[in-house]
Amino acid sequence: MFFQEHCFFWLGYGTYGGSLVRYASNPKSFRVRIWNPVPGFNGRLRYLELYLVVIGVFIDMCIELLYSTHLKFFVNGVLNPSHMNDFEHSGMLLMFFIFGAITLLSEKTSFLPLPEGALCLIAATAFCAEYLLFYFHSTSHKGLEGYYHLLLVILIALCILATVAGALVPTSFPVDLCSGIAIALQGLWFYQTAFTLYGPMMPDGCQLKGNEITCNSKDHQVRGELLANFQFFAMLLAVLVAVVVSYGFAASRFGHSDLGSLPAAEDGLEWD
Known part of the structure; x- marks a missing residue:
């Protein structure tokens, strides 16, 4: 799942970053986007985000399906029960590969012209597959380990809700921003889970034995869960601070004249 966590982080960062720039540049013409083109370079890197998703997910899928299983797909005529975990990951990754491929076809060719709302729903379908997997x-x-995965499932559910809302409310800046934040948080939580459960941040009294995380006592497990809560809160706070700082930068550099105006007339408000 190494490439997947990278893809989610950069996709989320690009989504909320692009959302801030597009809104600051022209609030009245703002539209929800499930992906964001890379500006500059004479358009040569315009589709970089989509290529990173497609290529990264494809490599990860090959690792899960071909390398991890050692090509032993069937045992006694049924799917190899020892590698069901790899098959499930491969199926989930396939959904994101399909999303990236369809989006590229829609944006670069005339064979499959789809509106942004349809692409949002395809992305939501991929997130649903991921939700069901975990x-x-x-x-x-x-x-x-279950507690870390529970927090991950919550973030995936937020991704589903935000992407579906993007299809239903295509002009909403908060919806687009929430989608980017949720995807970025999911990618960051993948990193945090890997560093904590399989890296140097393992809580005291807990250890990795084989493929399972075990704790010496219930108290050690509770301390680990409290640590997870703190990590989750710190990550959420860091992302929100980054969004506020990014918005300030986008507003100062790309700010449109309508950005600071209040639609008093539309709301029936008058100022003395």
Whole structure:
């Protein structure tokens, strides 16, 4: 899942960053986008974000389906039960690969012209597949590992809601911004989970044994869960601060004359 966490982080960063710039540049013409073109370079890097998603997810899918399974797909005529986890990851990654490929076809060719709302719904379908994978996983996530996956599932649910809302309310800046924030948070939480459960940030009293996270006592597990809450809050606070700073920068550099105006006439308000 190494490439997936990178893709989610950069896709989320590009989404909320592009959302801030587009809104600051012209609030009245703002539209929701599920992806954001890279500006400059005479348009040569315009589709870089989509290529990163397609190529990164494809590599990750090949690792899960071909390398991790050692091509032992079937045992006694049925799917190899030892690698159900890899098959599930591959299916989820396939959905994001399809999303990226369809979006590229829609944006670069005339074979599959789709409105942005349809692309939002395709992305929401991919997030739904991811949600189902982590919620109904063949590998039973229990204890501390289960708690980290529970927080991940919450973030995935937010991604689903935000992308569906983007299709329903295509002119909403808050919806587009929330979508980018949710995707970025999901990518960051993938990093945090990897560093904590499989890296140097393992809580005291807990350890990785085989493929399972075990804690010496219930108290150690509770401390680990409290640490997860703190990490989640710190990550959320850091992202919100980054959004506010980014918006200030976008407003100062790309700010439109309508950005600071209040639609008093439309709201029936008058100022003395």
